Amino acid sequence: MGFSLSQRGVFLSFTILTTLFLSIQSQSQSQTQTCSNYAFQSNKVFTSCNDLPVLNSFLHYTYDPSSQTLQIAYRVRNIGSSKWVAWAINPTSQGMAGSQALVGFQRPDGSMKVYTSPITGYGTQLAEGELSFPVSDLSASYLDDDNEIIIFASLGLNGSGVVNQVWQEGDLSGNVPTAHATSGANVRSMGTLNLLSGQSGTQGGVPGVSSKNRKRNIHGILNAISWGIMMPIGAVIARYLRVFQSADPAWFYLHVTCQTTAYITGVAGWATGIRLGSQSPGIQFTSHRVIGIILFCVATLQVIALLVRPKKEHKHRIFWNIYHHSLGYTIIILGIINIFKGFDILNPEKKWERGYTGIIIIIAIIAAILEAYTWFVVLRRKKAANVEKMSNGNGYASNGNYGHYPYSDRTNGRV
Secondary structure (H helix, E strand, O other), rough: OOOOHHHHHHHHHHHHHHHHHHHHHHHHHHHOOHHHHHOHHHHHHHHOOEOOOOEEEEEEEEEEOOOOEEEEEEEEOOOOEEEEEEEEOOOOOOOOOEEEEEEEEOOOOOOOEEEEOOOOOOOOOOOOOOOOOOOOEEEEEEOOOOEEEEEEEEEEEOOOEEEEEEEEEEEEEEEEOOOOOOOOOHHHEEEHHHHHOOOEOOOOEEEOOOOHHHHHHHHHHHHHHHHHHHHHHHHHHHHHHHHHHHHHHHHHHHHHHHHHHHHHHHHHHHHHHHHHHHHHOOOOOOHHHHHHHHHHHHHHHHHHHHOOOOOOOOOOHHHHHHHHOOOOOOOOOHHHHHHHHHHHHHHHHHHHHHHHHHHHHHHHHHHHHHHHHHHHHHHHHHHHHHHHHHHHHHHHHOOOOOOOOOOHHHHHHOO
């Protein structure tokens, strides 16, 4: 059994429209994220960013857990040239007291002042001093077009990768910072940041946004489930369930449902990845991107092939089967390869990669068992068919030959 031409057209139209809808949704949602769209004029590139919830502030960072080095760019938009800004890590507690701050502002002559300031209490004047951890590559810039101050620095940290962060702004009196406001957003500009996962939060319970990390995780999950799990399962269903006569045509509809769902989910993940690439100027994962594009194109051709699927008895059906099977196995191989490349890029906890590897191994073991059983069933049926053919068609067992079949010496008993 199969789809009629009209059913195939409706099915394909639904699949394509659903895919386009998910792609548009993915892109429209990503456009609302501010820090992920930002490109630094100095061509600096950071792997993660957070839209901090108050004070028009954004934190871009790259964290190397092996060396415990944190490179940051702290941005504040719509800030006047007569204001100072600061971003700090508090190694001992949440809040301002004990914070190790990076302070920056524009002098009246247009030059930038940037320095470190250890904050010992709430009456601080942001005096210069060394921090409790090493700081290098400290610099700052002011962008007149956006009224934006940016502080750059590289920090040497010790700990688990979770830090207490504080960010603040206030007025200048000449070249001297004055006290910041003690109400509204200025008392809510503190929280925690997990440098490994990108998760952040504020003391008041308002979550910060790690937009790029969130989209990376969504991209990875969607693709792992679709190309890396559902596609292989769909292929197993098609290859092995069809051996059971009682499963026909249920196996076909299970196969189509599984692969279609995988395709729609995979395209949503693919669109998220394309968007991530466009929002990350200077970050190139060429092989991962190229394989992803090829995977999308091949999978789309596979979906379109449903429109030209000939009936079982058609003389060209064998060529369609070769085409269909070749593209299907290509999709599975490319998908699994690209998922492991994605693990290398995202560098999540090892348990996720091990978990996915375990799932693939389980699917492979099941496929191997079913492959052996399939050959057993096919050979048994072939043998039974041959016996029936000889018994009913030639009747050698009852014509005086005492069960000896002609040509058995040449065919080793096979006819």
